[in-house]
Amino acid sequence: MATGSLAQTGAPVVARRSSGVWRDAFSRLRRNKLAMVGLVLVAALFIMGAIGPLIAPHKFYVLDVAAITENGFRPLHPFEPLSMRTGHILGTDDQGRDSLSRALDGAQISVSVALVVQFVVLLIGLPIGALAGWLGGRLDNLLMRFTDVMYAFPDLLLIILMSVTFRNTWFGQQFNGLLLVFVAIGLTSWVTVARLVRGQLLSLKEMEFVEAAKAIGVSDRRIVTKHLMPNAIGPIIVAITLGIPGAILAEATLAYLGVGVQPPRASWGSLISEGVKYIRSDPHLVLIPAVLIATALISFTFLGDGLRDALDPKLKGKQ
């Protein structure tokens, strides 16, 4: 009797490690190849954004007049002998600015947009959704009609209007206009999160553990923040992750239209709009930022979809 003798020899019983919600979710996420590809790419993008400008071979705004003159005032192409010799691996634009360095600067802008806009979204959407869902009644009605109005209004139009209106104010000048971009996009994107949080709270507040918490005298605010939010965190994370591509795209669109980040900062959107003029002769000027935008969008979407599956408790133990 193997088990019996094992027990008699007093082999130490190894305590099971408590398998938390997060550990479970991550192990499910790890089995999802597409999500892992997304995660790796997202991580790469964040690293590019964080340390890119430090490792960039050139300053993104420096004009290499010598190189451009040598090339007959035409943009240097990637991997050409002249490009390699002058240190512009991915070539330059028509004014001799290094394409790689400018792409890295664009990465920084995209990453900051991804983070800050979602922060603004949480700042607005979470309280509005929580108030509406928890209190219900007339306030819920009021907040949700306001949300509907915001939802119905064309996002891009509002962003452009705000950008144009405030471009020349102090507020519009901060961080080369980036602050204005953050706020403008944030103000149009919180609607989804607010609705989601409201829906979550509407169903969660009927749970019996809420009544049990009330029965031991927990205050309303504490019930919402400590008891209900952890239960709603999964869908919120998914919504935030899936909201990021939209924010990045909106920022690029603004920059493309010339009302977003102001020069000399190089957003991927403004890189495309500058490069469009040379799309036949020098396609790399459009291709590099376009590929980067597409990759960023798709990797956040993969990650978001993966997180949705991983954080869904109904799928627990499957796959």
Place this chain on the structure above:
Amino acid sequence: MTSPSETAVEERNRVEISVGDNLATEVREREAKRATAENLLEVRNLSTHFFTVDGVVHAVDDVSFHLGYGETLGLVGESGCGKSVTALSLTRLVPDPPGKIVAGEIIFEGVDLLKLSNDEMRRLRGKDIGFIFQDPLSSLNPTLTIGYQISEAVRQHMGLSSRAAKDRVVELLSKVGIPRPRDRLNDYPFQFSGGMRQRAMIAIALSCDPKLLLADEPTTALDVTIQAQILELIGRLSDEFKTAVLMITHDLGIAAGMCDRINVMYAGRIVETGSTDQMFDKPRMPYTWGLLDSLPRMDDERGGKLRTIEGLPPLLIRLPDACRFNPRCPYAQDLCREKEPELTVREEGHLARCHATEPGGWIP
């Protein structure tokens, strides 16, 4: 326009209602005399209604009872008779809307809970009044650790530091019989078995040494062996902590084993109240007989049918002035359909709401 005959009917009803009021006043006075200051809890004429689209549901209708310090009182009845709503009313946790406590007083240690502000009431919950819910799984938050959930009340009401709170939680967990409590603090509810979860719920309810424990069918979701353990635990701890218990159950067997006194509720009303001995020796209300009779017995014939009370409790929306049990009562006579009986004395401390068992009634 109302026809003359209808007016006459209304007139007669009004007279009967005023007679009923007089009787009710007598009962109230008796209750008031007996309910001396020694009582921890006195509920007087409590009515809780639910305002629904179909009409006003009289879930708790003019209910009065009292509970002494350290006493265990059973509240027995079928589903939908207002037992749970009574308990929720005591802590003012009736979901509003649609529910509302429309009348009555809940005197807890001399203070009318219905007159307290929401904040004062919140400070009382969990501290002086503990609550054990029916289903321990859904009453525990799946995303918070057991340790956190037990410590919450302690930190909230006793102002303990997190370390002191942790020690208190360990003490409580070992009191409710959870082995190696220190190792289980960081466990989540899904890592506990059903019985352990209910033990944890009891630990939460008792965490601040409450004076009153409301146990709303604490064992319904558990299997029979665990049920016995949990009841034994509640009994032992209520003795130890000198906690009064309001035990809500539909199982008279549980009530017999645990309670000093028993209230039987039917259709939002208390229909019989008395000491446990009185209730089992000489119940004076056909509904109580029905409840007692529907308990399975050891000497039942093999393969025989279980006995039930035929029919269902009435809808609590439009109730006529009649005994609410009369459609299901085998002893009902015309009087039962015309006039609702009052809660009247049968013996010292034993009251029943039944025309038939009143002195001079047709059941001796």
